[in-house]
Amino acid sequence: MIELTINDIKVKAEEGMTILEAAKSVGIHIPTLCYMKDLFPSGACRICVVEVDGMRNLIPSCAYPVKEGMKIQTNSSRVRVARKTIIELLIENHPQDCLICVRNKNCELQDLSERYNIREHRYVGEKKNHAIDISSPSMERDPAKCILCGRCVRTCNEIQKIGAIDFTNRGFKSNVTTPFNKGLNVSDCILCGQCILVCPTAALRERSHAKEVVNALNDKKKFTVAQIAPAVRATLGEEYNLPIGTNVTGKIITGLRRLGFDKVFDTNFGADLTIIEEATELINRLSNGGTIPMFTSCCPGWIKFAEQNYPHLLDHISTCKSPHEMEGAIIKSYYAKKMGLNPEDIFVVSIMPCTVKKFEASRPELSEAKLPDVDAVLTTRELVRLFKVAGIDFNDLPDDEFDDPLGESTGAAAIFGTSGGVMEAALRTAYFKLSGKELENVDLTDVRGFDGVKEYSVDINGTTVNVAVVNGIGNVRGILEQIEKGESKYHFIEVMACPGGCINGGGQPIHQKPEKVEKRARALYEIDAKMKHRKSHENESLKKLYNEFLGEPNSHLSHELLHTTYVNRKKILEEL
Amino acid sequence: MEGNIFQKYPKNDRSNLIAMLQDLQEVYGYLPEEEIRKVADHIGMSVSGVYGVATFYNQFRLTPLGKNIIRVCRGTACHVKNSANILTALENELGICAGQTTRDKLFTLETVACMGACSIAPVININDDYYGRVTVKEIPKILNKYKKQEQAVSIE
Known part of the structure; x- marks a missing residue:
């Protein structure tokens, strides 16, 4: 233990702690911009500077370890002037269009300006001028709003290990951009949107589809259907100051009805359907000598990553469409037929925690007879914006239920939104299909949690099935290299591109509270635990769907509607 | 190689x-x-x-160099002697900005901090030739010399 004084308060800190951490432990706030918990400090932004007795210069508290007997001032007038100057300089090289900015009231630069009481423009001068990158269907980059904190670069390089963006040029011309400034769509970007979640300003944001959705809602001829991803219900409340991990399913359904949607279905139904198809596919591959290990295909970020970097391994990926695409395909076929609707008049909107889903929905492989399975994708954040403009006071909404029949779901589907959830759900059904017996304990805690790679082995009828769960795309390369070398012991592998799974997806509410991933996951496991049916094959509406329409899992019709193909994007990118 | x-x-x-x-x-x-x-x-x-x-790094170029490299000194002495006007004149004459290359790949225009020839400021340097006490008026004439060289080569 080390003893030091911060602002005349005696503080006990552990060896190796930074000044920032020691100050936080006694409730002293030091502002940060470039700081990222658990990553090596970069000390670039200098906003966290403090004054240390006996040292000539101000030092960055995020990067400086505590020492015995240190005397620190975190809020002296010298420190305040330094911080204020940094903020003023950042603001003056920023568009200052807060009133019409998508991050208005949720912006770290705005917060700092308010906290440091900045009331005048002292450094008016030349501003950087960069074009907005709208090349991708999922995301926009607006470098004019960038304050060069580097959090997106580090997230992309060090956490996701993609490296699509980096600092270029220097001095006044410094800019975070893609190689050769060519745009995200021709870079290594997988559109996961993790960079959006760490961006302090609106320099990174989703490409909004709100206009298309509002137009469809206003179009009397359109039969509008909304579906909600498992992870959205556990996070949307955060935008309305509800505690992290509040389940707001009922309120979202009411809200969507008030927006004017004709039907509100649950992507969880599609998730149950995915499990039936995927578990059947796995069993077929295991028993017919198919390509093993098989990867899950729910995460479009993972799919894009594999297509761009490991096209020779695409046979390993399940051919199942992702849950919302399956749901969309069923809405435009089975449901349309049942209700006597023309599929061309149906407009399916997916409310997703994800930015890549926007790209996914636009894939030509994911449409039947030129009709896309899903017409528009809104992120959690975009839905909140629609609620606001529609005059919906979310917290006062009564709860409502999903529409039948594509609104029924099991607990297995609920946990799709967290890392390990798809695996757990798939095993619950695969166990039953392979052994004819139900799993006694459906809580497979070994695949839960937030380790980078989780392993689990289950004995089914005398055969050992080895599975792995990859939590975050940054952890997938090792697993893929094993397969390349022919050394993989696994049969089935789940990959989620975002650390923590969809609950931490790129379309989710933006804030830097470290407990968010765990609390959101807990909400989904609670939904699962409370369900009457906790295995996908117990979904009654699903059984009916197979009896009335699809026939068998992996039948000819299932393949036509619910399975897809992948593209060698490495080749496409190289030819550009 | x-x-x-x-x-x-x-x-x-x-x-x-x-x-x-x-x-x-x-x-x-x-x-x-x-x-x-x-x-x-x-x-x-x-x-x-x-x-x-x-x-x-300034030493790296991402576009091919032109046949002739024009360097305009933007050091202190040249600045005092209005090298900014020289640069603007060259930019106008060539239709490019500093750091760029003309479409016909004949000229690349660069700025440098000091050539150590302050006594004859303002200075520009084209390949191995140095031009001191340059005036805006002279610029077309200087450039023509290199354009003519190119024409001579292409006739040969």
Whole structure:
């Protein structure tokens, strides 16, 4: 233990702690911009500077370890002037269009300006001028709003290990951009949107589809259907100051009805359907000598990553469409037929925690007879914006239920939104299909949690099935290299591109509270635990769907509607 | 020649990045996109990372050089002697900005900090020729000399 004084308060800190951490432990706030918990400090932004007795210069508290007997001032007038100057300089090289900015009231630069009481423009001068990158269907980059904190670069390089963006040029011309400034769509970007979640300003944001959705809602001829991803219900409340991990399913359904949607279905139904198809596919591959290990295909970020970097391994990926695409395909076929609707008049909107889903929905492989399975994708954040403009006071909404029949779901589907959830759900059904017996304990805690790679082995009828769960795309390369070398012991592998799974997806509410991933996951496991049916094959509406329409899992019709193909994007990118 | 560069440096060693880029620029006169991608693959860095380094240092060029390189001194003495006007005149005459190359690849325009010829400020330098006490009026005449050289070569 080390003893030091911060602002005349005696503080006990552990060896190796930074000044920032020691100050936080006694409730002293030091502002940060470039700081990222658990990553090596970069000390670039200098906003966290403090004054240390006996040292000539101000030092960055995020990067400086505590020492015995240190005397620190975190809020002296010298420190305040330094911080204020940094903020003023950042603001003056920023568009200052807060009133019409998508991050208005949720912006770290705005917060700092308010906290440091900045009331005048002292450094008016030349501003950087960069074009907005709208090349991708999922995301926009607006470098004019960038304050060069580097959090997106580090997230992309060090956490996701993609490296699509980096600092270029220097001095006044410094800019975070893609190689050769060519745009995200021709870079290594997988559109996961993790960079959006760490961006302090609106320099990174989703490409909004709100206009298309509002137009469809206003179009009397359109039969509008909304579906909600498992992870959205556990996070949307955060935008309305509800505690992290509040389940707001009922309120979202009411809200969507008030927006004017004709039907509100649950992507969880599609998730149950995915499990039936995927578990059947796995069993077929295991028993017919198919390509093993098989990867899950729910995460479009993972799919894009594999297509761009490991096209020779695409046979390993399940051919199942992702849950919302399956749901969309069923809405435009089975449901349309049942209700006597023309599929061309149906407009399916997916409310997703994800930015890549926007790209996914636009894939030509994911449409039947030129009709896309899903017409528009809104992120959690975009839905909140629609609620606001529609005059919906979310917290006062009564709860409502999903529409039948594509609104029924099991607990297995609920946990799709967290890392390990798809695996757990798939095993619950695969166990039953392979052994004819139900799993006694459906809580497979070994695949839960937030380790980078989780392993689990289950004995089914005398055969050992080895599975792995990859939590975050940054952890997938090792697993893929094993397969390349022919050394993989696994049969089935789940990959989620975002650390923590969809609950931490790129379309989710933006804030830097470290407990968010765990609390959101807990909400989904609670939904699962409370369900009457906790295995996908117990979904009654699903059984009916197979009896009335699809026939068998992996039948000819299932393949036509619910399975897809992948593209060698490495080749496409190289030819550009 | 270019192949040797990739053999010369071990794979997956980032410490050779700058040396590799310098060698490649020696061969091509600039850093072609294709080569930057190859370097990234060779040393195990992202393309954006290598591109970032290549744009950070002034010594690296990402576009091919023109046949004639014009350097305008923007040092203190030349600045006092209105080298800003010289630069603007050259930019107007060539239709490019400093740092760019004309479409016919005949001229590349650059600025430098000081050539050590302050006594004859303002100075410009084209290839191996130095021009002191330059005036805006002279610029077309100076450029014509190099345009004519090019024409002579093409007639031959």
